[in-house]
Amino acid sequence: MSNLTRGTVRDSLSVALTVGAYGTAFGAAGVAGGFSVLQTCLFSLLTFSGASQFAAVGVVTSGGAAASAIATAALLGTRNALYGLQMAPLLGVKGGRRLVAAQITIDESTGVALSQAPRGTRAMREGFWLTGTGVFLFWNLFTLLGALGAKALGNPASYGLDAAVPAAFLGLIWPRLQTNYLRMVAVVSMGFALLVTPWFPAGLPIIATTVVAVVMGWSAR
Amino acid sequence: MSTTTMWIVMGATSALCFAMKLLGHLVPQSWLANDRLQRINALIPICLLSALVVAEGLVLKTHIVLDHRLAGLGAALAALFAKAPFPVVVVSAAATSALVYHLHLG
Numbered sequence: 103m104s105n106l107t108r109g110t111v112r113d114s115l116s117v118a119l120t121v122g123a124y125g126t127a128f129g130a131a132g133v134a135g136g137f138s139v140l141q142t143c144l145f146s147l148l149t150f151s152g153a154s155q156f157a158a159v160g161v162v163t164s165g166g167a168a169a170s171a172i173a174t175a176a177l178l179g180t181r182n183a184l185y186g187l188q189m190a191p192l193l194g195v196k197g198g199r200r201l202v203a204a205q206i207t208i209d210e211s212t213g214v215a216l217s218q219a220p221r222g223t224r225a226m227r228e229g230f231w232l233t234g235t236g237v238f239l240f241w242n243l244f245t246l247l248g249a250l251g252a253k254a255l256g257n258p259a260s261y262g263l264d265a266a267v268p269a270a271f272l273g274l275i276w277p278r279l280q281t282n283y284l285r286m287v288a289v290v291s292m293g294f295a296l297l298v299t300p301w302f303p304a305g306l307p308i309i310a311t312t313v314v315a316v317v318m319g320w321s322a323r
Numbered sequence: 324m325s326t327t328t329m330w331i332v333m334g335a336t337s338a339l340c341f342a343m344k345l346l347g348h349l350v351p352q353s354w355l356a357n358d359r360l361q362r363i364n365a366l367i368p369i370c371l372l373s374a375l376v377v378a379e380g381l382v383l384k385t386h387i388v389l390d391h392r393l394a395g396l397g398a399a400l401a402a403l404f405a406k407a408p409f410p411v412v413v414v415s416a417a418a419t420s421a422l423v424y425h426l427h428l429g
Contacts, residue, residue, distance in 0.1 A: 123410065124413075127413050138326075145337070164379060172336050176339040181364060186344055186345070187347040189347070259420075259421075262391075262418055262419070265380065266416055269398075272412070273399065273413060284369060288369055292376065292377045294374070295377050307374060310374075312371070314370045315366035319362035319364075319366045
């Protein structure tokens with residue numbers, strides 16, 4: 103511990119605990135969507151990417167096809183590839199450690215690693231590992247608690263769980279909407295998804311908004 | 324959806340998401356360094372998550388349905404504008420939605 107910067111440890115652990123606690127919401131959403139406690143916990147252990155997990159469960163809950171659920175979750179996972187691209191040269195790991203690093207390459211571990219830049223490369227590496235493993239630990243623990251809790255409660259609508267999921271999505275995009283352009287992209291996506299809802303099978307309107315991303319991201323602003 | 328299908332959703336989602344993460348660690352940096360790809364990739368989460376807000380909050384199967392969930396979303400929005408932390412956002416949405424749900428049943 104003495105080799106670690108105190109600030110890096112504090113940043114990593116506070117992110118790990120706060121984000122990990124959201125696992126409760128996922129655990130509840132998984133069970134409310136009809137997944138077993140075991141399946142819900144395996145999602146958190148194996149998928150380990152909050153937005154993708156909520157998306158897969160959400161599409162299933164709203165009556166979408168399995169393929170729509172998987173495709174939406176995978177598309178949300180593409181950003182982790184870009185995080186890996188940034189983290190790989192920093193971490194410089196091979197073999198089994200590289201697989202572990204890949205699994206914990208998420209928004210939070212990348213974010214904390216990048217934010218440690220003023221403290222130097224070593225602090226960036228420590229920030230990545232501490233945040234990644236910390237979120238993994240707490241996210242899985244709280245998923246189990248949320249899943250067991252929801253199973254004990256019963257009817258999801260009676261406890262507002264059916265509204266907690268879209269609220270969680272709203273909470274996930276909110277901090278990303280930094281500019282008017284990004285806010286416009288969000289509003290256009292919502293409008294587009296609602297517009298095509300009556301004509302598309304459930305779940306497909308969500309993936310279809312990839313078109314909005316391609317059109318609006320095609321040329322530089 | 325059958326139990327088998329749900330296992331498939333969980334398994335395939337996990338496999339594909341891990342493949343994405345690993346891809347970033349394995350490919351040479353130049354491969355994904357294309358500007359256009361970066362811009363589009365940065366917008367994808369915003370588009371999908373926005374669509375998920377309305378798909379989960381305002382839609383049942385293929386119909387737009389305005390019910391107790393909308394009240395919950397309104398509460399979430401108010402909490403976000405008030406700069407409330409994430410758990411407060413989710414809990415206030417759940418509480419408001421549950422309240423409206425029970426008032427309607429009552």
